Amino acid sequence: MRTLRLLTVGGVIAYRALFNWTTPAMFVGTLLVSPVFQLLFFVYLGRTLHVGDDLGYLVGNAVLSAALACVYGGTMAVANERRYGTLGPLLLSPLRRAAVFGGRALPYAVNGVLISAFTLTVGALLLRIPIGVRSLPGLALAICVGALSCSFFGLTLGSIGLRFRDVWLVSNVADAVLLLVSGVNVAPAALPPVLRAAGALLPLRHAATAAREAAGGAPLARLVPPLGAELGLAAGYALLAIGLLALFERGSRRHATLDVL
């Protein structure tokens, strides 16, 4: 019960404490308006170059729109402890780190889902692209799984931020790399092998594939392989984040490497 509270209540309070973009202007401008324009950009680019189809770009970019909130949010969820000097009191918690930090990814995942849903809805309305009602359950599933894996990826970057001051540089690059390798706007087949492999190991490619299949009318059973792969990535990043946090905490006790005060 205590762990559940820490995961849920603690996660939500930590979100309010550490997420920089909670003011209405920042939230709307950065997390809602900006992804819609990114979506419009790629749909019109696809139309201009006569590549892809509107529905594919619409759905893919809607899934990708969660990246901003989830990657930066996950990073803020841990790295901002340094900014506030709260790392010391936090590390003095006697509770398990998986519970302390695991819950922090969840509000960002919910945030990502809401942003993706908003981007998809507004994009579909503005571009007058119909989405079949029967596609919605699969689309919702793909959006949820994508946002979750992206949040745990952000949490992994945040863990690195405990040790390395300039983690925001890594987050900026990660966001740009996701745009390139997620398969949403550039077909994986068109990428060099290294970037193609990176795309398979980074979040969102599998979720975007599932979302496109769902939008194309595929039954839920066909979404299982890509969503399973995305869930596997989510679990992998969650474990990596907790492992890095444990590693850095242990290293800090031995070598005083973290700014605990």
Add this chain to the structure above:
Amino acid sequence: MAGELAIEAVGLRRTYRTRTGWLRPRRGSVDAVRGVDFAVARGELFGLLGPNGAGKTTTIKMLNTLLTPTGGTARVMGLDVVRDTRAVRRRIGYVFGGDRGLYERLSALDNLRYFAELYGVPAREQRARIGALLDAVDLTGREHERVEGYSRGMRQRLHIARGLLHEPDVLFLDEPSIGVDPVAARELRAMIAELSASGTTVLLTTHYMAEAEELCDRIAVIAAGRLAALGTADELKHAAAGRRVLSVEAYGVTDAHLAHLDALSGVRDATVEVSGQQQTLRIQTDAHVDVQPAVLRELAGVRLGRVETRAPTLEDAYVAIVNSTRAEAAA
């Protein structure tokens, strides 16, 4: 005896490894704490004094599990700080001075709610305990305001409430009154005294001698990473026994003046404290020697204010202890 102890440090040591430069890194080591022994009884209010960089905070970080000692052992409430880390954390609270350490965008109430979750306070007890603590630190009525708008005194009181959320047996207070105005500092002292009276063991570090003398049952002085003295305030004053202090207000005393004063016959120690334009010379001498004429001769040409001779205080004893330890370390 061990069962009666809240804190026990034996040969506690911490060496930091340093590295400068990237292409040709130069590695070194700094001995921050060099084998410290002391014990604090349950319910005692114990002071840890020392100049900046003496090893006070490093000692506290080893006792509260944030740092692993590189030598010696430490136990808190009978639990080893290295092996029983989580159990120790359940029994201790840690409060440090300054503006940081709180979530600025959250209200005081939400800060306390979050730390209550982090420190494992049962959900059904949280509301009552947070309410009682807000009352105790006089923040009731302001608990819904964001911490970013709080004064330093309010933040410090909130820090203390945070440290007490899980009702720790031992509370580490690391310079809690730093930067706090005199009225707030007095309230803080009253709060610390109440805590101690209620049975909580308190380990307090401070730079303010009056605070240590008023509050602490016993005081340890750390200098250059070593325990230089340990006893009650009165016992520590014996370090300056057989001395008296010539205090001189001055404007324009140089290092050369200070060196000449230090070399005068009968002078045990000469220090200068600067406050704005004003300097206060404190010259400790053997009690039977009158150095005032010689001192005034050395300061010829320097604008002087009040000159007085007095008995040594705890601060004078502290200065004597620290300086003699530094001299020994340098020798």
